[in-house]
Amino acid sequence: MTGRKHEPRRLLTVQEAAKLLHVSDDTVRRQIKEGALEAIRVRTTATGRAQYRIPTAAIDRVLGNTALQLQEEADPFEPLRQAFAHLTDEEREDLIDQAVQWARERRPVEQVKRAPALSEEALRERFAGNSLLEALRKDERDER
Template identity: 55%
Template structure:
């Protein structure tokens, strides 16, 4: 049995803030056993209160990838940089077709796809619309 000092324990809200998760996600991970925690008490409304050892959060943060989002797309940008405009458009069209084939059918009536002119009009103020094409 491990004895924890109060300052070594974090509330669910503190853990959620540090891990950038919702409180409910942290509680679910505790219930599923994927996040170590100590049950402190049960509130009068029946909700369990937990404390999580700071070391458990540090372990998770230590194993998390710290790659900036901009670097995640670097291999894709590099691969696309050697393609012609036509090749890029074809690959993107294939990716869109692939994704649409895997989407579940919506329960309601589907709206018709927007035309290129409608898309251009709708996103005319977008940063991507203002970037020059290569």
């Protein structure tokens, strides 16, 4: 056995693959049936149509390494990681504290107005006839 980690494959729907390949869904299905495009049959719909999932690697082979770049979501924090890479832990903490303080000064905290709490009697009145409430009452009676 090798020491490689298992990396899960990203699977695309027929529609997603068609969009990446700039072809119709029917063209993708035809390529799958002809064996020109690798796919995994996941199920058959109630109407009898086969449902497939296409590995991104198969699209990658067709497009020449561009599909994964288009399909995989970019890490939105990568620019921050690069900017923070040369800083010490202490410098990072200071910078984060400054950013939090800056954000708090510019965005006042809004007070959340809450309705006054209802009494137990008011709650029972409001939810009278509710089957869940009736079940809870029955449990209370049974416990006594």
